[in-house]
Amino acid sequence: MDKFSAMRAFVRVVEAGSFTRAAEALGVPKAQVTRQVQALEQELRTLLLNRTTRRVTATAEGAAYYERAVSVLDDVEELESSLSHAKAHPRGRLRVDVPSPAATLVLLPALHEFCAQYPDIQIDLGISDRVVDLVAERVDCAIRGGTITDPSLIARRLGEIRRVACASPEYLRRHGMPQHPSDLEDETHRVISYFAHGSERLTYVMERGKERVEVHPKSGIAVNDSSAMLAAGLAGLGIARTGAFMAAPYVAAGSLQIVLPEWSAGVSPLYLVYPPNRHVPARLRVFIDWVVKLFDCALSGQTRGPATGLPNVHKELAL
Template identity: 35%
Template sequence: MDRLESLRVFCQVVELNSFSRAAEQLELSNASITNHIASLERHFGVRLLNRTTRKLSLTDDGHRCYQRAQRLLGDMIELEDTLQGSRATPQGVLRIDVPTVISRIYLAPALSRFTARYPDLTLRVNVSDRMVDMVEGRGDVWMRIGELKDSSMVARRVYQTKNICCAAPDFLRRHGIPATPQDLTRFQCLSFIHPSTGQNVPWTFSKGKQQIEWTPQTSISINHAESLIHAASSGAGIVQLLSLSLNPAIRSGLLTPVLTDWSTAGPPVSVLYHHSHQLSAKIRVFVDFVTELFAEIDLAD
């Protein structure tokens, strides 16, 4: 049995934490996956995985094997890219997992540019706001909003969001423009309801050493950011949301930022992939494309 292929199967089992999910990802039978792992264990003379009906975990030898196998597979991908010229022509299926707001506003409108550059790639994009452990899902590359805790992934930050206050131009003409966060008590404000807690999300402000957190007393609270933006654009009041969601309405003139000198940093946007995939041509070109895409946003801000 091809030991390099067996190592690739082993890494996939570890990263997906499942024999059956690895079989699905690699389009192999469960029996074939089992045979690959058994072949490696016979060859090395050690047990690589602890397996029960409910749990799968690496042994100490398995952990060492996984670390070395990642580097070995990465070197092989780099060698293949160099000799076969696949850096210029990435091929195959690229599975992407992305939050709704990023897909709708940024990624989906740009996919035609990406596929025009790389016509030999087939994209399978999963759009979801269900934040599951990335090893549980099928995918090659993930985009995430927020601070990252999973050290087993390679991550590149591509965008730093901001918390921005905005209102419709007509609303500001009729009611005036707040000069400080304290002025907001005189204005109708719109609140975002946190989907997990059911509570209105506090607004944050920062200027120099001054840090302010304030929760508006409002007659309108909505748990859907896009609906909240539509309400603000219609003149219902001032809203504070992430620049990630607000950028299109600001650029189109539907909303005007206020209190810009009090804006605070929001969560970052990152693109992630497994260590063993870091030199893959299809991963590399997608990560570079996303970095370029969000750099364009920064230039427009």
Template identity: 40%
Template sequence: MIDRVHAMRVFTRVVDTNSFTRAAESLGMPRASVSTTVQQLEALVGVQLLARTTRRLNLTVDGAAYYERCAQILADIDELESGFGAGEERLRGRLRVEMPDTVATSIVVPALPEFHARYPQIELSIGIGNRNVDLVGEGVDCSVQLGELPDSGLIARRLGMLEQVTCASPAYLDKHGMPQTLDELAQHVAVNCISEKSGRPADFDFDVDGEPVTMKMRGFVQVADEHAYLACGVEGLGLIQPLRIAAQSYLRSGQLREVLPQWKSPPLKVSVAFLKSRQATPRVSLFVDWLAALFERSQQMDDTLTSLYRSAQRRGPSRRDRPEEETAGA
């Protein structure tokens, strides 16, 4: 007799991945077994759940309703089982997440030893990129996104805000001068960072007396990678407007200098998005909670470092950092 719970897990995985093959790979089952299990489930419930074509799978009306109930029932079972025994130690399995490079390298990856120590049985698969992820089609559990989320029907939880900073290398500023106004800024060149979401160069954004101001900057270099973007700025190829957490070490070392600090760039909203069917899943729930706490700590640290940096800028270089004065007649 068919194991109904197992069959429901197989069916929901097929729907989430939109593929019998990907579902089989993620479940560690032969593809033929996945197909047979779904057919047996359809025979058991007495309706067709999936409309199969040579190109893709589509849920039938009955299949969509059944999927919603299955997802909730399976989440309830997972939550129930995780509440017994050793509690958090029982949480196990693979969690697939997507996030932007800067968020991964500056915030999440440094804290992963803490996560692993707390949840040693959870395997994280982290994809890098700031794009609109098809969570269902790609089998992704949750996605960290910068900026406004598209109206996709996903559940989203706000994690925080990340400040952007306008900056350039000392070499560039020595050659072209330090802009004092936005009009002067428009005469400068910038490194153009290509947005993964739009495929176009990102504009420079500012908040001027509460009003958003967008500036299209000219430049002769385009990059689509955050590390390359920062490297181009450090090498003096133009002004850049990266996330402050990505540029902080370069600002502290003096490889980059903040430009027009009186005109702030609007901070970017950071959210984590996940499928409705994943909302009550213990692994997703705990990871989202952990991310929220991590971002809160990171925001506090970033605010402190920013405050210290700006205080140091106002004071100017310390005596130790200033070049020795030349003596008369030397």
């Protein structure tokens, strides 16, 4: 029995919850994965997996073995990636977590280029606005907006997200176009708010040069996902505050209009973060370098003042 191959098969089965999906991930027949795991259990004289018709889960002994097996396999991959051939031809699996708009508008449309350049790197892409625990969930890197509060993470700046206020033409026909940020507090308008779990709805801050206005709008709807914020604006539910690069294609198509174009609705830095390791694997290093260049291109078209240049962002995102 090839012990390392059997360990890899077992780890994939635990992560996939299925022999079939594990075999697909490994690119081998299901029967081969089954034999490898069975041989591993026989050698260890321990049942590692609970098998049912619906799902495969680790036993208590299997869960303990899984943790050690992942650590061993990571060490082996780290050792292999330090060799000259591995540096020139990175391979292995990358687990990446990305917010939905960054994934759908920037990363996924260009990912084929990375895959063509590095065909031996497999990417597991988690898409959500949830802040994952990179170490506990074994995520190699993540893209995050805002200030990085975890001092244990290494952060690589990708750029900044410039936010704009926007609304659908239908909403503006019904409620009128605000002329000043203070108008957003009137009974006339509805503003879609954003909330984080366990916190109050976030306050809007609008800036124009040295002028700064803190807005406390009346809001019947709040969301905790940036894509949902954009969708609510498109649906005419109110005025939405969203990233310029997210609004750009809809502004160009006429399904959104910029509200208060002379005012900035905020700027937020964007980072790629990863846990500190003794050695950064070649597959992660080349992915980081590629992502930095990708987002530099995608975000470079954002307007630096009034939002009149938004359609140019759409042009940049066409990549």
